[in-house]
Amino acid sequence: MRHLYICVLVLFASALAVYSQNPIINYSFSADPTARVFDGKIYLYPSHDIESPVARLKDWFCMEDYHVYSSEDLVNWMDHGVILSQNNVPWVERDSYSMWAPDCVYKGGKYYFYFPAKAKNAKGFSVGVAVADNPSGPFMPDWKPISGIQGIDPCVMVDKDGSAYIYWAGNGLRMAKLKDNMRELASEPVLIEGLPEGFKEGPFVFERNGKYYLTFPWVKDKTETLAYAMGDSPMGPFDFKGIMMDESPTGCWTNHHSVVEYKGQWYLFYHHNDFSPEADKRRSVRIDTLCFNADGTIRKVKPTLRGVGVTNARMKIQIDRYSEASKKGVGISFVDEKNKFEGWKCELAKVKSWVRYNQVDFGTQPVQEVKMRVKSLHGGTLKVEVADKEVAQIKVPACKDWCIIRESVRDVPKGIQDVRLMLQQGGAVEIDWLGFDAVPWSAGAFETHQYRNFFAEMGYSQAAIDAKLNEVFNEVFYGENKVYFEVGDSMAYISDVKNHDVRTEGMSYGMMIAVQFDRKDIFDRLWRWCKKYMQHQDGRLKGYFAWSCQTDGTRNSEGPASDGELYYVTSLIFASNRWGNSSGINYLAEAQNILDCSMQKTGMDAVTPFINVEQKLITFTPTGFGARFTDPSYHLPAFYEVWARWANDGRSRFWRECAQKSREYLHKSIHPVTGLNPDYNNYDGSLLNSGGIIGDAFRFDSWRVPMNIALDYSWACADKEWQQEYGNKIQNFLYSQGLYDFKDQYNVDGSPVKEVLQAGEYKQLRHSLGLVATSAAVSLVCTDVKCYEFVKQLWEAKHEPYEDGYLDKYYDGLLRLFAFMHLSGRYQIIFPQ
The missing domain is CATH 2.60.120.260 (Galactose-binding domain-like)
Known part of the structure; x- marks a missing residue:
């Protein structure tokens, strides 16, 4: 062995996993979980405990916003981000940090999100509602809270006949019927009677086999148990039955819960202070199975570490x-x-x-x-x-x-x-x-802020990794094979040396690398050159960049290539997050200008947005025929996630939709057996069948797809199961061709190409360093152990001329550097500093 x-x-x-074990969310605090089943998935609506930024809440509950999570298997949970924040609700007292336990229900094509908070110029808590077309939002809050409710912990039950009822805590547990608009009470609030003495809160009501269960946290002695009562109608009367979960053995003061049936099994969602044993005002969501006796009563649930799934x-x-x-x-x-x-x-x-x-x-x-x-x-x-x-x-x-x-x-x-x-x-x-x-890891850096050092996992020392990364960086920017050239005291360009030009592809890549390495000097030089020579400042192409120029700035082509704009926007946002906008370049304003100019294109002058508004997919080029199709290697869904968070252009929802559409498109674009993709294809993922040498085969552009999918996995991890299958497939195919022999061009079904696409002045199939690099980078998503062999090959590979004398300093060099950044954990989301 x-x-x-x-x-x-x-x-x-x-x-780093979003645990399949308890607690289920491990990168931030979450409490008061309401779980609902919508469209065959579990959606989880918890409150969000934070360490208090204000002295008055230092030792008390402090909550400023709500996230929503979803899962199909109770193991893998996707964080859909913030759906509502305290200072975005008109009636909520600013900076009150009182966004306590929420609920969400569906009725009549809409999703209604109920939440308590402290109202402006009022005592105590009120309950508001926000509405959305989707269970993950965006939710639009009403301008005022629901009249007639003062209290916390709203729970809404929509009965089988469509009638809706709301329950809450406030000097006991109370309830009322809701009007059909789900925003107003249809009956006067009534106190729920017949319950034991002692503090009660957090009511959750559900129906099973014609019986209605009123469940609630109850302080029997010193801390909260979970108790329940049963009745024959949504408004009772309710007969107290007992305790469904005992007090916390570690003294956590609160518990709060929901009960849901999913795929034939009932589950109890609740919380505990697992990640904060020293402070029980910061809690985390757990799940355990819940079972019933033959008479409908609930068997007591014993909390577990293992959880479910x-x-x-x-x-x-x-x-x-x-x-x-x-x-x-x-x-x-x-x-x-x-x-x-x-x-x-x-x-x-x-x-x-x-x-x-x-x-x-x-x-x-x-x-x-x-x-x-x-x-x-x-x-x-x-x-x-x-x-x-x-x-x-x-x-x-x-x-x-x-x-x-x-x-x-x-x-x-x-x-x-x-x-x-x-x-x-x-x-x-x-x-x-x-x-x-x-x-592979099972959560993205948007959640964890951490990155996988694959080289370290393989046994390379950190000193060796740092030295190798610096060597590869210096080779691209300053070495014998450099592609970076400074102009005067304030500008620079990156050249595709073999083609004797400067491309938006390379310039935007260089800017991304510079901001990742905290090299403001390089970044600013490249941007100034782009701004002066490449970007259109007026006319029908305003805001776009000429995709190819000579090294003196003369334009070879006026039209843009959409991947350049994609990288420009993201790298500028990162520059804004890292360096601010007051050092001579307003990076964020420049990113917003590109997006605004693009989205204002109407197509009247044969110029469209570089993101097709209808398809929500990136164009090959936003001009002419190129606007009718896309390039799989342009698809970087995680970049849209960056824009949704920090572009501040009023299009967050659209960019998140683009990220989802891009992931869905990749499923259709990539061959189901080989994992190969064409250079270009239709928006539905089908081949163009253009008849030309470029388009339908896996060639130079296609090399980037494995690395792009690795980036999306590393940052967002929102499509991990498919991405893992993809990584294994493409490595299996390349491995079958010989680990040290696979070629750089194939038909997407894996058969040999009839005609070889030339690179520069050379026309030959080869074992190209660029594809060696990207096929190693995809190891971040792979579950098969052969991925170690791909990474070892990259580590040992030299950037030197091939047997026929061809040397690609530009494309091979940049992809090699990106791969080393990925595999050393140095290609990162740059959060606002």
């Missing part, structure tokens, strides 16, 4: 969220006490101590290795069992810092199985996580 261990002092490979074996398994453990020798503690969102570690302290994790899906293909993050002062041996069958023994070296260990496995059963980890011999071993095969 082969084994590999990697000890690193700094390794960004700790727990089936975990993919090829993702990180947080073994500390176990389903069962030995009675002695198992300890759980935070990986990093200073950053508890890093999650927990499990310590097996005694020989024969063990933990079991249930419901792991090994799929239909055999796994090849187990991978885990561990450390041990004295070393030890771990035994891995799947379905009570030993599949590996792992020798953990003495390592005071975290180590990533890879070990081959044998005869692992397929399908859904339990995994057990036991300390076989030696000293105590701490385990952060384990998984099988390549184990």
